[in-house]
Amino acid sequence: MVTAGGKIAALAWTQAGAIRRSVARGALSLRAHPALSAPQTPVAQPSALFSQRQVRRLSGYAHRMARADDRLLRRLADPRIRGLRTWEYGMLLGYLRHRGLKPERALDVGTGDSAFPRYLVASGAVGRITTLDLPQALEEQAADSAARAAASGVEQLVGSMLDIPAPDASFDLVTCISAIEHLDGQPSPAVTRSHQRFLADTTVALGEMARVLRPGGLLYLTTDAYLPERQTTDGWAKFDSGGVIWSAYRFDDIEPTFVETLATAGLRPVAPPELDRRLLVADPGRSTFRGRYFTTFALLGERADAPRLR
Numbered sequence: 001m002v003t004a005g006g007k008i009a010a011l012a013w014t015q016a017g018a019i020r021r022s023v024a025r026g027a028l029s030l031r032a033h034p035a036l037s038a039p040q041t042p043v044a045q046p047s048a049l050f051s052q053r054q055v056r057r058l059s060g061y062a063h064r065m066a067r068a069d070d071r072l073l074r075r076l077a078d079p080r081i082r083g084l085r086t087w088e089y090g091m092l093l094g095y096l097r098h099r100g101l102k103p104e105r106a107l108d109v110g111t112g113d114s115a116f117p118r119y120l121v122a123s124g125a126v127g128r129i130t131t132l133d134l135p136q137a138l139e140e141q142a143a144d145s146a147a148r149a150a151a152s153g154v155e156q157l158v159g160s161m162l163d164i165p166a167p168d169a170s171f172d173l174v175t176c177i178s179a180i181e182h183l184d185g186q187p188s189p190a191v192t193r194s195h196q197r198f199l200a201d202t203t204v205a206l207g208e209m210a211r212v213l214r215p216g217g218l219l220y221l222t223t224d225a226y227l228p229e230r231q232t233t234d235g236w237a238k239f240d241s242g243g244v245i246w247s248a249y250r251f252d253d254i255e256p257t258f259v260e261t262l263a264t265a266g267l268r269p270v271a272p273p274e275l276d277r278r279l280l281v282a283d284p285g286r287s288t289f290r291g292r293y294f295t296t297f298a299l300l301g302e303r304a305d306a307p308r309l310r
């Protein structure tokens with residue numbers, strides 16, 4: 001286990017760009033005032049495009065998480081994804097803080113090897129948490145991950161988000177963080193699913209997430225989108241995909257595939273979504289590690305009492 005000082009120093013050392021500078025500033029103040037950490041900002045508008053400015057505001061959450069868990073430190077400080085997890089995790093923590101909410105039963109869909117579900121329980125942000133991932137993901141996770149999860153009271157489910165193995169209305173919070181875009185089968189050079197099939201599977205998965213939420217429950221989802229008319233390459237691509245961009249939605253997919261599907265499934269955005277493409281065109285700080293005109297976006301929806309039919 002790395003010490004708290006060592007963790008923060010590692011954060012400062014490994015991060016690049018804006019997050020590196022902000023965490024480094026935080027590290028200095030933490031070293032000088034060990035009792036103080038950067039403030040944990042409440043988030044009133046959680047349905048938004050990625051923003052480096054917001055990453056800086058959310059760095060207090062990164063500090064807390066990094067101090068609590070060495071795996072989270074590595075994820076937050078990963079220089080390849082430049083502040084992305086600080087934003088994704090921080091936006092949720094900031095919203096729960098803003099509303100003073102503590103969901104009792106949570107489900108994290110597409111967890112992979114993430115330690116965030118464990119942190120949600122350990123920090124008291126949620127009561128209990130269950131994770132869901134494909135069988136191969138559980139086989140690939142670090143040898144001690146299952147033991148760590150079990151020791152922290154995290155229940156691991158095996159299955160697909162296309163058919164969530166849980167009863168209707170069984171969770172107060174469902175999270176799905178940087179996972180739904182992998183419904184296109186990537187990263188694998190062998191899989192070539194059509195965009196139409198990808199969108200159709202996405203609507204099925206969203207319906208499943210809505211189904212397992214109790215009325216009044218929250219769905220927090222993050223995923224990637226890009227402007228196809230401005231961007232044709234992907235800084236994250238691991239193989240030559242012949243000009244095709246995988247595991248990202250076209251910006252114009254957001255409204256029909258996400259916003260409308262969630263509304264149909266009975267989820268209303270908790271605040272008017274700030275998903276204006278002009279922000280992505282005008283502000284390079286909205287772009288991600290994948291390149292200019294890529295963004296991650298977050299959506300937080302609350303399930304109404306009864307699903308609304310089209």
Ligand SMILES: C[S@@+](CC[C@H](N)C(=O)[O-])C[C@H]1O[C@@H](n2cnc3c(N)ncnc32)[C@H](O)[C@@H]1O
Pocket residue numbers: 075109110111112113114116132133134137159160161162176177178179180182183
């Ligand atoms: C980028 S990783 C997860 C990131 C993680 N949520 C975090 O916070 O760091 C994407 C995960 O989605 C999972 N995934 C892909 N397709 C899935 C499906 N149909 N059902 C459940 N999980 C899936 C993958 O196995 C992988 O573990």
